[in-house]
Amino acid sequence: MNSVVCVKQVPDTESVIKIKPDGSGIITDDLKFVMNPYDEYGVEEALKLKEKFGGSATILCMGPSRVVETIRTGLAMGVDKAVQLDDPAFEGGDAFATAKALAEALKGLEYDVIFCGKQAVDDDLSQVGQILAELLGLPHVSLIQKLQVADDKKSAVVDRQVEGGIEVLKVLLPAVLTTQKGLNEPRYASLPGIMKAKKKPLDVKDLAALGLNADSVGCNGSKTMITKYTAPPERAAGKIIEGEGPQETAPKLVQLLREEAKVI
């Protein structure tokens, strides 16, 4: 049973995000980058499949040299090997352009199942997994919370949460599955795992290695483009209503809710 997990490196969710003065993107200096939390569920599930059926788990990650740290995190958890797609041409791609490059890389890999996080917590697009499945001509199920692969490894039964209940689907493998919180509890890498990760194979591929031309990936290959980033309006400070007891403060509150907040 071979799995490939598509992993994205994203800023830590606690990061203070600053937008470039021209609004073209965010300032990435000083940011702490981590593995997209939803991708971690994919890594954990791939490791569970490996433990149960044997085979291998591979990470596929696109990004500059800083993403190696994230890849090593996955390798430390127990993933066997990784492929990094690193080329300036990949930069600035939308979900389609990214999926395109990933799909190309996947053609050179063996897989029975491909995991993607249900969305990346930085741009929240929730598209790469689905586009990837289309490009590869594979079935896909999004937002899975439970996975049971059949003994013959030809199909799997997956649970996905829907409004008011659980939908159970049978899907033929290979397939693309996008992972959601609740699927598992991603493990914490052991120290021997961290040490071994330093020596695990990491295959870096550039545009040429994938055999793609620069027009089909990155900015040039994108169907959508970001024209501007703006920060949310700064929240005004909270107000504490002074006064002796509710008799005095309640009317003031009502007045403010009506006149200032205009909610009643």
Next chain:
Amino acid sequence: MNVAVYKILGIPNFILLAIAIIVALAFFINRVKHLYFILRIGKEDDRFNDIGARIMFALKRILLQLCVLKDVTAKDLAGLGHAMIFYGFLCFAFSYLFMFGRGFIPGLSFHILGDTFAGYFPLLLDIVALMVITGVVWGLLRRYVVRPSRLESTPEAAIIMGIIASLMVFHFLMEGFEVNIDPHETASMAFIGVAFAGLFNNMGIERTTQEALFIASWWIHCLLVLGFMVLIPYSKHLHLILAPFNLFFKSMEPRGALRPILDMEEAETFGVSNIEEFTWKQLLDLYTCAECGRCEINCPAHLSEKPLSPRHLIHDMKVHLLEKGPHLLGGNNGSESGTDAQAEAAESGYDGPALIGGVVSEDKIWSCVTCGSCMEQCPVCNEHVDKIVDMRRYMVLMESNFPPEIQAVFRNMENNSNPWGIGWATRADWAKDLGIKILSEDSNVDILYWVGCAGSFDERNKKISTALVNIFKKVGVNFGILGAEEKCCGDSARRIGNEYLYQMLATETIEILKGYNVKKIVTQCPHCYNTLKNEYPQFGGDFEVVHSTEFILDLIEKGKLKLSKPIDKTITYHDSCYLGRYNTVYDAPRKILQAIPGVNLVEMERNRAKSICCGAGGGRMWMEEHLGKRINEMRLQDALDINPNLISTACPYCLTMFEDAIKEKDVQETLTGKDIIELTEEAMA
């Protein structure tokens, strides 16, 4: 009376005695050898540095009996009983040279040391024997009638006590017969011996019968002593032999410094999951334990009905060691060590319980708050906490096995350098409007104020940071902070067992501090204080580290800070483990309180070295408390018992724990919690 040549069944005594001694020694040496070989299975540990200081320490603790007298209280006088038996044992051990000696050397008596000695020593022995009997009766009463929780009423204890009492009784009998049959041998000052002699005469016992009875008493006495000797290495009375060694080999490192894992890149396993992976000194601890239970009655985990008892921890591991040890020795009497020994164990077919999960349950390992009270109270200076941390290290580093809530804490420390996981870039936001120097902008400071994670991120503790800054400003201290460059010191990570994460945080911080050429650091958090002061030197970080209470007291004593605004309150002070027991800062906070006019300082019953942890040490701050009672509420009760208006602390974790307990017990109307820093600020003129 010539004991040596007295014949029994035609064989002279000296031959019979020689045989008895040889047999007893054979048993004794065989057992000691066995124990020694098992001990050698343990890993290396250099405990031979500073031999002079080691000898002095051991002698002081033993000869002055400080080991047990240091914690004698009106409620627990057992230490006095021990001292009585100990000094009695010393006197009798000396007299036994003569008792056995006369079995070989005709006419040997105390007179060879002079008539004065021969006159007074028997008197001393009689007095001492009475003392020992008192001690024994007292010990028996405690074990079988009073039954304090810390003592277990085992048959072993009864046998030993019985032997000791019998030794004393036979001493009197021997003396009594000897006064009658050989008056010049024993001076008449031995008043009890003389009394017995009179009694025997009054009973009309013939002289020849008395001679025979004397020989019989002498023999029984000798055999009891030999029997006792053989029993020692089979029982908890092994401490008679090993306590001096254990005290000698005690760690000379600061108590607050855990042993680092040094070869992290090379090592294949981390921490301890097999008994033989402990160091020989850690195994010696197991042998030496006298099961007195002082650790247990001072252990917050045990007191709050959690599964951990340090006494049982040590004892269970000792039993396990003695069971598994022989398997590890194989046929080779322990000449191999380390991994060879493990392979040997697998081959030798040891199928008993595993150390972690079997001998010591995981719940016990996680119950420990690393408060160090067990080590503080242990008369033989056993080192419990490092054993627990070693097992945690195995669980965390090898198996990623820890309470589930801890994973987020580790991640938070990794990604945002604080256990709360609040964005690292916002670390200095609390100080935004205070006009404080940040070292990256201006490193020309006398003092680095190390704020710590709690002081930087926790709403309540931020107020304390601000108060300390106000004190600095009032006095005109030239200080600065690291701002966003400050990271978690790593205390919790290390004590939870994540040595890798700890070393990462520590080495990064040490680099930063060295980069700014920091010399002196002030911090309000005892955990940071202990780590920076005692543990960073292990990685090349040598800084002068001062706790806020020490710093404030110094300002007061130098007249730079005047506390003149009265605080009319009854205040108690709670000793933080890492400030008190680990670093013996007991007086500074109390002296500050006493310097504030109006303060009525009252002490909880358990204070200073016997203070009970708030429940947050050893990384427990970040774990759920599923088992037993809540430690913070138990400690709060100590305060409620003496009815103060305010409970003062000098540790952010302690304050958090108390404020939670105050809310939980709904006593906020009558009791508040404050840091000494806040009280200082309030009282500042």
